[in-house]
Amino acid sequence: MWFDDDGWLKHDWVQRQPSPNYDTRPLGTRIDTVVVHCISLPERGRSRQFIEDLFLNRLDTSAHPSFAELQGLHVSSHFLIDRDGSVVQFVGCENRAWHAGVSSGFGRTNFNHFSVGIELLGDVYSPFEVTQIQRLKQLIVELKKSYPLRYAAAHSEIAPGRKTDPGPFFDWKGIRKSTTYELDL
Numbered sequence: 001m002w003f004d005d006d007g008w009l010k011h012d013w014v015q016r017q018p019s020p021n022y023d024t025r026p027l028g029t030r031i032d033t034v035v036v037h038c039i040s041l042p043e044r045g046r047s048r049q050f051i052e053d054l055f056l057n058r059l060d061t062s063a064h065p066s067f068a069e070l071q072g073l074h075v076s077s078h079f080l081i082d083r084d085g086s087v088v089q090f091v092g093c094e095n096r097a098w099h100a101g102v103s104s105g106f107g108r109t110n111f112n113h114f115s116v117g118i119e120l121l122g123d124v125y126s127p128f129e130v131t132q133i134q135r136l137k138q139l140i141v142e143l144k145k146s147y148p149l150r151y152a153a154a155h156s157e158i159a160p161g162r163k164t165d166p167g168p169f170f171d172w173k174g175i176r177k178s179t180t181y182e183l184d185l
Protein backbone atom coordinates (compact mmCIF):
# COMPACT_ATOMS: atom_id res chain seq x y z
CA MET A 1 0.00 0.00 0.00
CA TRP A 2 1.37 3.35 -1.02
CA PHE A 3 -1.17 5.26 1.07
CA ASP A 4 -1.60 5.17 4.82
CA ASP A 5 -5.05 4.92 6.41
CA ASP A 6 -5.81 8.63 6.07
CA GLY A 7 -4.70 8.69 2.46
CA TRP A 8 -1.23 10.17 2.82
CA LEU A 9 0.99 9.03 -0.01
CA LYS A 10 4.22 7.32 0.97
CA HIS A 11 6.89 8.09 -1.62
CA ASP A 12 10.24 9.78 -1.36
CA TRP A 13 9.10 12.45 -3.83
CA VAL A 14 6.24 13.50 -1.55
CA GLN A 15 6.63 15.86 1.37
CA ARG A 16 3.88 16.28 3.95
CA GLN A 17 2.66 19.67 5.12
CA PRO A 18 -0.59 18.95 6.97
CA SER A 19 -3.13 21.71 6.44
CA PRO A 20 -5.91 22.42 8.94
CA ASN A 21 -8.20 23.21 6.00
CA TYR A 22 -10.15 20.01 5.50
CA ASP A 23 -13.13 18.12 6.83
CA THR A 24 -14.69 14.73 6.36
CA ARG A 25 -16.18 13.52 3.11
CA PRO A 26 -19.84 12.53 3.11
CA LEU A 27 -20.25 8.99 4.40
CA GLY A 28 -19.80 6.34 1.72
CA THR A 29 -18.27 8.69 -0.84
CA ARG A 30 -16.56 7.08 -3.80
CA ILE A 31 -13.45 9.08 -4.55
CA ASP A 32 -13.67 8.84 -8.31
CA THR A 33 -12.48 12.18 -9.69
CA VAL A 34 -9.31 14.23 -9.97
CA VAL A 35 -9.64 18.01 -10.21
CA VAL A 36 -6.63 19.66 -11.85
CA HIS A 37 -5.72 23.21 -10.90
CA CYS A 38 -2.83 25.57 -11.25
CA ILE A 39 -1.68 28.14 -8.73
CA SER A 40 1.02 30.77 -8.49
CA LEU A 41 1.54 33.32 -5.73
CA PRO A 42 1.96 36.05 -6.54
CA GLU A 43 0.55 35.60 -10.02
CA ARG A 44 3.26 34.15 -12.33
CA GLY A 45 5.48 33.48 -9.29
CA ARG A 46 7.49 30.28 -9.22
CA SER A 47 8.09 29.80 -5.50
CA ARG A 48 5.95 27.41 -3.53
CA GLN A 49 6.52 29.14 -0.21
CA PHE A 50 3.53 31.48 -0.40
CA ILE A 51 1.30 28.66 -1.63
CA GLU A 52 2.29 26.49 1.32
CA ASP A 53 1.73 29.47 3.60
CA LEU A 54 -1.76 30.00 2.14
CA PHE A 55 -2.77 26.36 2.59
CA LEU A 56 -1.37 26.38 6.14
CA ASN A 57 -3.18 29.62 7.10
CA ARG A 58 0.07 31.47 7.73
CA LEU A 59 0.34 33.67 4.63
CA ASP A 60 1.63 37.15 5.42
CA THR A 61 -0.92 39.07 3.40
CA SER A 62 1.22 42.21 3.58
CA ALA A 63 3.99 40.45 1.63
CA HIS A 64 2.45 41.39 -1.74
CA PRO A 65 -0.39 43.80 -2.67
CA SER A 66 -2.33 41.02 -4.41
CA PHE A 67 -2.43 38.96 -1.23
CA ALA A 68 -4.89 41.33 0.47
CA GLU A 69 -7.81 39.49 -1.11
CA LEU A 70 -6.57 36.21 0.37
CA GLN A 71 -6.99 37.47 3.92
CA GLY A 72 -9.02 35.01 5.97
CA LEU A 73 -9.34 32.51 3.12
CA HIS A 74 -9.30 28.87 4.18
CA VAL A 75 -8.33 26.68 1.26
CA SER A 76 -6.23 23.64 0.52
CA SER A 77 -5.62 20.94 -2.01
CA HIS A 78 -4.53 17.38 -1.53
CA PHE A 79 -1.40 17.83 -3.63
CA LEU A 80 0.83 20.52 -5.10
CA ILE A 81 3.24 19.57 -7.89
CA ASP A 82 6.23 21.89 -7.97
CA ARG A 83 8.05 22.90 -11.16
CA ASP A 84 10.72 20.24 -10.58
CA GLY A 85 8.15 17.49 -10.13
CA SER A 86 8.46 17.30 -6.36
CA VAL A 87 5.15 16.99 -4.57
CA VAL A 88 3.71 18.39 -1.36
CA GLN A 89 0.66 16.77 0.18
CA PHE A 90 -1.51 18.93 2.43
CA VAL A 91 -4.56 16.77 3.14
CA GLY A 92 -4.95 12.99 3.34
CA CYS A 93 -7.06 11.72 0.45
CA GLU A 94 -9.58 10.14 2.79
CA ASN A 95 -10.54 13.64 3.86
CA ARG A 96 -12.10 16.47 1.92
CA ALA A 97 -9.76 19.27 0.90
CA TRP A 98 -11.14 22.70 0.07
CA HIS A 99 -10.03 23.31 -3.51
CA ALA A 100 -13.01 23.31 -5.86
CA GLY A 101 -15.33 25.78 -4.13
CA VAL A 102 -18.84 26.11 -5.49
CA SER A 103 -18.72 23.65 -8.35
CA SER A 104 -20.85 21.87 -10.89
CA GLY A 105 -20.29 20.13 -14.18
CA PHE A 106 -20.64 16.80 -15.97
CA GLY A 107 -24.02 16.44 -14.27
CA ARG A 108 -22.58 16.62 -10.78
CA THR A 109 -22.14 19.22 -8.05
CA ASN A 110 -19.92 19.78 -4.99
CA PHE A 111 -16.76 18.31 -6.43
CA ASN A 112 -14.86 18.62 -3.16
CA HIS A 113 -16.98 15.76 -1.82
CA PHE A 114 -15.66 13.10 -4.18
CA SER A 115 -12.48 14.45 -5.73
CA VAL A 116 -8.77 14.63 -5.15
CA GLY A 117 -7.46 18.15 -5.78
CA ILE A 118 -4.10 18.48 -7.51
CA GLU A 119 -2.45 21.85 -8.02
CA LEU A 120 0.28 22.40 -10.59
CA LEU A 121 2.60 25.21 -9.61
CA GLY A 122 2.17 27.57 -12.53
CA ASP A 123 -0.22 29.94 -14.23
CA VAL A 124 -2.56 30.17 -17.17
CA TYR A 125 -0.07 32.28 -19.18
CA SER A 126 2.78 29.86 -19.72
CA PRO A 127 3.52 26.16 -20.26
CA PHE A 128 3.95 23.70 -17.45
CA GLU A 129 7.19 21.77 -17.08
CA VAL A 130 7.36 18.34 -18.70
CA THR A 131 8.45 16.85 -15.37
CA GLN A 132 5.34 18.28 -13.71
CA ILE A 133 3.03 16.63 -16.19
CA GLN A 134 4.93 13.34 -15.90
CA ARG A 135 4.53 13.55 -12.14
CA LEU A 136 0.83 14.33 -12.46
CA LYS A 137 0.37 11.16 -14.51
CA GLN A 138 2.42 9.15 -12.04
CA LEU A 139 0.41 10.55 -9.14
CA ILE A 140 -2.88 9.63 -10.80
CA VAL A 141 -1.57 6.11 -11.47
CA GLU A 142 -0.63 5.79 -7.79
CA LEU A 143 -4.02 7.12 -6.70
CA LYS A 144 -5.79 4.63 -8.95
CA LYS A 145 -4.16 1.79 -7.05
CA SER A 146 -6.05 2.81 -3.89
CA TYR A 147 -9.09 4.76 -5.09
CA PRO A 148 -11.73 4.04 -7.74
CA LEU A 149 -10.70 7.02 -9.87
CA ARG A 150 -12.46 7.27 -13.20
CA TYR A 151 -12.76 10.93 -14.07
CA ALA A 152 -10.72 14.09 -14.32
CA ALA A 153 -11.89 17.66 -14.57
CA ALA A 154 -10.23 21.03 -14.93
CA HIS A 155 -11.20 23.52 -12.26
CA SER A 156 -12.40 25.79 -15.08
CA GLU A 157 -14.82 23.11 -16.24
CA ILE A 158 -16.58 22.83 -12.90
CA ALA A 159 -16.46 26.51 -11.93
CA PRO A 160 -17.04 28.21 -15.28
CA GLY A 161 -17.07 31.99 -15.21
CA ARG A 162 -15.30 31.90 -11.87
CA LYS A 163 -12.10 29.93 -12.52
CA THR A 164 -9.81 29.62 -15.56
CA ASP A 165 -7.22 27.16 -14.26
CA PRO A 166 -5.30 25.15 -15.26
CA GLY A 167 -5.66 27.15 -18.48
CA PRO A 168 -4.84 26.76 -22.18
CA PHE A 169 -1.35 25.34 -21.69
CA PHE A 170 -2.63 22.33 -19.84
CA ASP A 171 -3.02 19.37 -22.21
CA TRP A 172 -5.19 16.37 -21.33
CA LYS A 173 -3.38 14.18 -23.83
CA GLY A 174 -2.42 10.92 -22.16
CA ILE A 175 -4.45 11.78 -19.06
CA ARG A 176 -8.03 11.94 -20.21
CA LYS A 177 -9.92 10.54 -23.17
CA SER A 178 -10.57 13.23 -25.72
CA THR A 179 -14.34 13.04 -25.89
CA THR A 180 -15.30 12.40 -22.28
CA TYR A 181 -14.03 13.27 -18.87
CA GLU A 182 -12.92 9.72 -18.24
CA LEU A 183 -9.33 9.08 -17.33
CA ASP A 184 -7.06 7.51 -19.94
CA LEU A 185 -4.45 6.23 -17.50
Ligand SMILES: [Zn+2]
Nearest residue numbers: 037038155165
Ligand atom coordinates in the same frame (compact mmCIF):
# COMPACT_ATOMS: atom_id res chain seq x y z
ZN1 LIG B 1 -8.27 25.98 -9.11
